[in-house]
Amino acid sequence: MAVSSGQRSKVQLQLVRAFTDQPQGGNPAGVICFAQFPSPAQLQQLALQSAQPVTAMLAPADGGYQIRWFTPQQEINLCGHGTLAAAAVLFARFPEMSQVEFFSQHGDISVRKDAAGYSLCLPLFVLSAVVVDELPVAITQGQTVAAASGRDLILQLASKQQVFDYQPDFSAIRQLPWHALLVTAFDDTATNPCYVLRYFAPSIGIDEDPATGSAHCSLLPYWQAKYPKLPGQWQAQQCSAEGGEFKVRRMGDQLELTSQAVLVSATWLVAASLEIPRAC
Template sequence: MAIPLLQIDAFTQQPYRGNPAAVCLLTEPLPDTQLQAIAAEMNLSETAFLLTDQTAWQLRWFTPACEVDLCGHATLAAAQALQEWGRAQRGQTLRFHTRSGLLQAKLSDRGIELDFPLQPPQGLETSLDLAAGIGAPVVASRTSELGYWLLELASVEQVRTLQPDQAAIAQWPCQAVVVTAAAQAGDDCDFVSRFFAPRFGIPEDPVTGSAHCLLAPYWQAKLGRDRLQARQLSARGGELEVEVVGDRVFLRGYAVTVLRGELQ
């Protein structure tokens, strides 16, 4: 069976930036072991698998090491892929059945808008030395239902130059670590971040949509605005707009297709 495959850079308008994801279009379900093997073969932070089910698309996300509950950039890539394959058109809203419930993606002239569940920041209680693991003093800390730990630092430069102890944070009782800071005066964004998930086999993710389901309400409360511009300061870099509306977060960004092929 040949499986159509696209590799797409998400949350960017430039090739070879943003966060790459592979998207596979299935005509029938495959065993989880085979899906995991394909994701390991792709060796990207996420591989998305699409399967139509009449009223919506079934969507699953796999890292090279495991399946995950929520992934923003691979959902954005999946919407872009369906448009590339002629299965969707501009102006259409796509529906995805996922492990995080029903998600939607709207194709527009301003890129792709994802409708995701908000992750309210919760208090984080731990005796761990967070500053030692991250490599910088921590101003504030939060957690979320996804198991992401959000650590605020004092400056953009601290976030940019951070070199965390990957072995140490891989032992922390969390799914991933999101490091963030408010932007500086004159920047064309409102806050910056980086994302580390060594437990998923991802030392650093280039641009992480799911993290912004936590970052958006956190910075909404601190900055007093519902709509914010975000930048992730990985080596590849990426940008997106976030907007908090009730218990949902809208993530808006662009995607660029860089590879077309098929799996045998």
């Protein structure tokens, strides 16, 4: 929503916590709705003002909404928690809605609302094996069991505790050619098939992400290839300070991820020379 006054516009920012049912848990995101997108520079300005790890920008489109994701530093190519936050805002605004389609340059995303929570359908990433010994020791830290490459670099560690204890070298991670570093392990203490993870993306301004939906586009196919005889639905736990809980399963060539989101508050941002006649 935006309100114009002379050469300045007030833009409504909705604050959301994604991948949690607690207002202090999960991953924070901002959501801004437009009738049509302003310039990329103006979107980046608003993302910087929002001071959220990611701000999802929405504009109506035939059959759904265009979506773009911005950190305070730059536009990024896919953000699960930003998408879930955007869907939660729209479902609250339009209670009769039970499904919404988002369209982006990096693929289309469907989000469904039901009694179990919000379910996102995301693209699965293609992975290839990486030789652990060819990676910097500052990254593997002598604990890496296996590694794989997709959008992100995946390091498999031997235990859940090692994932908790992993000490990221952010300088070394910034030098990697991948979007982010994923550290993961199979959780053999869980009742159902489960893996744990942490997610580091300092090159896009996120040292450690609290709860990362797009990580499972890599991790679900990775762990299913390791344990092909286990049932199709998995659980995942993100071992950040805030934590994140996920249910994930493969649906053809897509990932279905189910979780929760909490609308926290709304505020207004002031942007100079941003003319937007109505909200989406």
